[in-house]
Amino acid sequence: MLKLYTLHVSPPCRAVELTAKALGIDLHQQEVNLLAGDHLKPEYLKLNPQHTIPVLDDNGTVICESHAIMIYLVRKFGKDDSLYPEALVKQAKVNAALHFETGVLFARLRFLFEPIFFHGVSEISFEKAENIQKAYQLLEDTLKEDYVVGSSLTIADFSCVSSISSLMHVVPMEKAKYPKIYGWLGRMKRLPYYEEANGSGATAVTEAVLNTLKENATKKRIHIIMQQSRVSSRFLQLLNMVIVKLYTRHMSPPCRAVELTAKALGITLDQHVVNLMAGEHLTPEYLKMNPQHIIPVLDDNGTIIPESHAIMIYLVSKYGKDDSLYPKDLVKQARVNAALHFESGVLFARTRFIVEPIAYRGITEISTEKKECVQKAYQLLEDTLVDDYVAGNSLTIADFSCVSSFATLMGIIPVDKSKFPKIYDWLDRLKKLPYYEEANGSGAEELAKFVRSALEKNVAKA
Structure with a gap:
């Protein structure tokens, strides 16, 4: 039994869910309520001292961090290596895309969402919105073929789509400006497991962000910091x-x-x-x-x-x-x-x-x-x-x-x-x-x- 400590609204958790669905793996999901501090409890810190989600427990083998979990699942349970190629150059391209998601897409999502949920921020600053638009453009420039890494589906797509689908309705993404991203999203949404593994969670986190912004605005107003830009x-x-x-x-x-x-x-x-x-x-x-x-x-x-x-x-x-x-x-x-x-x-x-x-x-x-x-x-x-x-x-x-x-x-x-x-x-x-x-x-x-x-x-x- 594979046990996943997770929260469905979390993009990294949904990236793992997409991978598991693609591999035909059943996950026993244990919800970790971040707002209630479940990730800070001693028993959880023994699993992951960084207190992040998701965490995979494979019969006592504990793997932390979504990208590491996805690679582990494909390499252990995949019937082939299509989702994470063994060929060095193809694998390097997937690794590069995974780190792009970590260091650009998800990092910028995190810097946007966390202050809203935990620090009462009520407006999205010009700098943060501009950084996310730059991230959209980087992904648009990356999509030279049907998928993030070439012409076939890989875990890089699962990783990137988990963040993009969570961001695009908070910081609007124009279809005319990013046609390749919208074409790629259309292909991802046609996966039979997409909505269950990612779509519903992306919608839920978007709604939570927008609602929290409104709630925070009733308590205080934060001036937008304009920076050359x-x-x-x-x-x-x-x-x-x-x-x-x-x-x-x-x-x-x-x-x-x-x-x-x-x-x-x-x-x-x-x-x-x-x-x-x-x-x-x-x-x-x-x-x-x-x-x-x-x-x-x-x-x-x-x-x-x-x-x-x-x-x-x-x-x-x-x-x-x-x-x-x-x-x-x-x-x-x-x-x-x-x-x-x-x-x-x-x-x-x-x-x-x-x-x-x-x-x-x-x-x-x-x-x-x-x-x-x-x-x-x-x-x-x-x-x-x-x-x-x-x-x-x-x-x-x-x-x-x-x-x-x-x-x-x-x-x-x-x-x-x-x-x-x-x-x-x-x-x-x-x-x-x-x-x-x-x-x-x-x-x-x-x-x-x-x-x-x-x-x-x-x-x-x-």
């Missing part, structure tokens, strides 16, 4: 040295996570710096490689892999001498996947929401709300570190991913050592890696200095 890379085997091309910028946390992975694997990166401030990520040549115009992008002898987490998994799977950094064991791999998505959706998402408005929109201070969100992220990381490393007692790519964002955040928003001792011990272990400072430490400090300097300049201009 990659030699062609190839694989070479020379003197046992692997060289791959990476479109990158050392200040960027995701890029540094890939640098750490490459150093651990003994891979030499032919690094091509992408100047974001100069718009090099928006040139036609770059958009052909990555229509989402993000960094890093890997070019491995013509094989293009975007998105840091997908790149790291690809590099370890193809070039690793063993699987220690990304285990093949289903349960261990699921823990790493869960931690990678925690970094996408929490650590990096919160880094991004702080850095981007300062760098691009002249913001003069970091709001109390954002500072509190970062402190909550620190606490979640502290609670996650039940062992020496993020996903157990050995180093994995999850540590590279998490430390890339954390090292940046701590240079902007202080971390109390007495309050987060496990984080400091973990960080000390990582700093002992011979390549840490070159691959991550220097870039993290560079970005933190950039943010602090930009804040000062913005204040001077204000």
Whole structure:
């Protein structure tokens, strides 16, 4: 019996429900009432110290985090690999899309919905609405074929549709502006299990958000904050040295996570710096490689892999001498996947929401709300570190991913050592890696200095 701790209105939970339906799996669903604090009870925290939903209990094997659960279910129970391909390149594309959902779609949904439900916010700020419209455009640009990753259905579709269907009636999505998304939604809605597994829950959460906004508006009014508002890379085997091309910028946390992975694997990166401030990520040549115009992008002898987490998994799977950094064991791999998505959706998402408005929109201070969100992220990381490393007692790519964002955040928003001792011990272990400072430490400090300097300049201009 597969037991799922869940709440049907939650997009990540519905993504798991869609996956289970597609696989013909019956789930014994146990509702976790977030508003009543069920996720904070000791017995639940033993299952998942991050106190998030969903959580899968497969006869005593506990898997946390929706994307990790979906991969686990397909790999264990799928009759084939169509929903999560074994082929490295196809799998990398699915991984990239899953992290896009974590770090963009769901992260922005979360930053919109949580303050409404838990902090009495009664209006949707211009910044948040604009960020969601940007997310819609990124998904529209991604849909070059019938589905999020190519011409066939994968778990990336289940993941993305769970968030989009929850957002589109809260922050309106124009059909004329996003025709590919609407065409894709039409195909998803024709799945015989769609309405039961996702549609009804998306409708319910939409209604709850809109009703709560109205209720909050009767208690107080919140003023809308208006804010301005990659030699062609190839694989070479020379003197046992692997060289791959990476479109990158050392200040960027995701890029540094890939640098750490490459150093651990003994891979030499032919690094091509992408100047974001100069718009090099928006040139036609770059958009052909990555229509989402993000960094890093890997070019491995013509094989293009975007998105840091997908790149790291690809590099370890193809070039690793063993699987220690990304285990093949289903349960261990699921823990790493869960931690990678925690970094996408929490650590990096919160880094991004702080850095981007300062760098691009002249913001003069970091709001109390954002500072509190970062402190909550620190606490979640502290609670996650039940062992020496993020996903157990050995180093994995999850540590590279998490430390890339954390090292940046701590240079902007202080971390109390007495309050987060496990984080400091973990960080000390990582700093002992011979390549840490070159691959991550220097870039993290560079970005933190950039943010602090930009804040000062913005204040001077204000």
